Amino acid sequence: MPSAEIAGVTVDVNEEGYLTDPGQWTRAIGEAIAAELGIGPMTDEHWKVIDFLRKDTAEQGQVPSIRRIKKTGDIPTKELYALFPDGPLKKSTKIAGLPKPASCI
Amino acid sequence: MKQLVILGAGTAGTMMANHLVRKLDGNEWALTIVDEHSTHYYQPGFLFIPFGTYDEKDVCKPKTAFIPKGVTHMQEGIDRIAADDNEVHLKNGDKLAYDILIIATGAKIVPDETEGMLGDAWRRDIFDFYTIEGAKALRERLKGWKGGKLVVHLNEMPIKCPVAPLEFTLLAEAFLTRQGVREQTEIRYVSPLSEAFTKHNCAVVLGDMLDDRRIEFVPDFMCERIDSESKKLISYDEREIEYDLLVTVPTNMGDPCIERSGLGDELNFVPTDPQTLQSKAHENVFVIGDATNLPSSKAGSVAHFQADVLTENIQRYIAGQPLDPGFDGHANCFIESGHGKAFLIDFNYEIEPTEGAFPLPVVGPFKLLKETRLNHMGKLAFRWIYWNLLLKGHPMPGISTKMSMVGKRIGN
Numbered sequence A: 001m002p003s004a005e006i007a008g009v010t011v012d013v014n015e016e017g018y019l020t021d022p023g024q025w026t027r028a029i030g031e032a033i034a035a036e037l038g039i040g041p042m043t044d045e046h047w048k049v050i051d052f053l054r055k056d057t058a059e060q061g062q063v064p065s066i067r068r069i070k071k072t073g074d075i076p077t078k079e080l081y082a083l084f085p086d087g088p089l090k091k092s093t094k095i096a097g098l099p100k101p102a103s104c105i
Numbered sequence B: 001m002k003q004l005v006i007l008g009a010g011t012a013g014t015m016m017a018n019h020l021v022r023k024l025d026g027n028e029w030a031l032t033i034v035d036e037h038s039t040h041y042y043q044p045g046f047l048f049i050p051f052g053t054y055d056e057k058d059v060c061k062p063k064t065a066f067i068p069k070g071v072t073h074m075q076e077g078i079d080r081i082a083a084d085d086n087e088v089h090l091k092n093g094d095k096l097a098y099d100i101l102i103i104a105t106g107a108k109i110v111p112d113e114t115e116g117m118l119g120d121a122w123r124r125d126i127f128d129f130y131t132i133e134g135a136k137a138l139r140e141r142l143k144g145w146k147g148g149k150l151v152v153h154l155n156e157m158p159i160k161c162p163v164a165p166l167e168f169t170l171l172a173e174a175f176l177t178r179q180g181v182r183e184q185t186e187i188r189y190v191s192p193l194s195e196a197f198t199k200h201n202c203a204v205v206l207g208d209m210l211d212d213r214r215i216e217f218v219p220d221f222m223c224e225r226i227d228s229e230s231k232k233l234i235s236y237d238e239r240e241i242e243y244d245l246l247v248t249v250p251t252n253m254g255d256p257c258i259e260r261s262g263l264g265d266e267l268n269f270v271p272t273d274p275q276t277l278q279s280k281a282h283e284n285v286f287v288i289g290d291a292t293n294l295p296s297s298k299a300g301s302v303a304h305f306q307a308d309v310l311t312e313n314i315q316r317y318i319a320g321q322p323l324d325p326g327f328d329g330h331a332n333c334f335i336e337s338g339h340g341k342a343f344l345i346d347f348n349y350e351i352e353p354t355e356g357a358f359p360l361p362v363v364g365p366f367k368l369l370k371e372t373r374l375n376h377m378g379k380l381a382f383r384w385i386y387w388n389l390l391l392k393g394h395p396m397p398g399i400s401t402k403m404s405m406v407g408k409r410i411g412n
């Protein structure tokens, strides 16, 4: 399995650079991935999305859909697109140290 | 007498009634199936109606023809399930008590979920082909088509039969060519996915096919609203796509009775164990077909594989034995590609569609992930198989519930 050094720590990643162990994630890693994706600086609104993604994935065993982020996470889809342009779910899950959603929207 | 109640007499519910009446002791168990409609539609046939290949009479039969003797059939709406009381409340006010419940209420389109979809332009410039009414209205619209911008649109995943919008696009291209208006028509396929299909191997083959047919694929398009005045789809990131004719697959959701029962997720699909098909919330409630929240495809062929596992698990549950984690997400479907040809794909939770032969390894006759005329004949034969074997709970010739990897090429 490939590894990468992000924010000064070595973590396991897949070929596309997604962390494979959410337990290795830290906020500093999230910041660094966001910077690499051209997102940020990370604001409270960005972190609200990331925190919801991590919490919901831990509880449900799968990454939430955009609809679930809206309904359960209370984050309007328009805002999600404004915060993470061009594929918000692909980008936000990467920043959150989660797997890329299967049928990625 | 103990009561087993099946909600929904569509593909999955009807199959379960046929399986269980043969397996359960009729002196101990009373079986009841409830559905509000009297007509059983062969939904895969809706795809062919807009092009005049099938007519309404080709895709409908009375539900009673498929419900076996020994099963009580109630034609009534379901209001809600009171799972804590083991009761179903019907719309006429009656209550049905159950010992075991099977939810098979399916999925349906909800155009209302997208701003601007329903309204004056619905079935004038904006059509669906997921309902009999939509498919028939679209046929009339296509008859008079002289050219312009045709947009085929997938709103949100999951949908039943995830290949249907692509098939529709390819069939439309072939139809317009036959009608002599292909050159006057721009065709776009617009999807929230990054590729032409949810399964990567397939997406590559199908994506090439779109190129060959000069169909523009617009990926990553998450529709926020439709402006039906200026005839545009508008995405959350403010891209716009113009259409003269919009054929959309609206958001699919479970029946509202699931929401009223408090048993569904955001899309009214019931959280279900992916291997045993038991509902996550109640041990005497099982779920099958499009009503589940499972990541397997929502397709009749999948419901057929699930029915074998669920029949076994209902018997085990009654006997107090551990349930069989037997469902592997197996799906196989024909993909119509127009010009008299089709593809066939076979996959499960873990394994992506591959090349090879089906159902008999190596020999076939059907070729996986290859466009052939025989696959097209297979798709047409599926209608006969559906009415005569599938619904009645008979095995499909040569096809097993668990996926076989023999004769398939992987790793290419």
Ligand SMILES: Cc1cc2nc3c(=O)[nH]c(=O)nc-3n(C[C@H](O)[C@H](O)[C@H](O)COP(=O)(O)OP(=O)(O)OC[C@H]3O[C@@H](n4cnc5c(N)ncnc54)[C@H](O)[C@@H]3O)c2cc1C
Binding pocket: B007, B008, B009, B010, B011, B012, B013, B034, B035, B036, B037, B042, B043, B044, B045, B046, B047, B076, B077, B078, B079, B104, B105, B106, B107, B129, B130, B131, B160, B161, B164, B255, B257, B288, B289, B290, B291, B298, B299, B300, B301, B302, B303, B333, B334
């Ligand atoms: C255009 C199209 C093409 C398709 N092509 C294919 C294909 O090629 N191959 C394939 O395998 N599958 C295909 N499918 C999918 C297939 O038709 C479905 O997956 C299958 O019918 C699901 O069966 P089901 O029993 O879960 O739901 P359904 O067959 O839809 O049955 C649900 C039943 O529940 C009843 N019901 C729901 N709510 C209530 C209520 N509140 N009160 C009373 N009754 C209720 C409904 O009346 C209905 O009869 C296609 C579907 C469409 C729309």
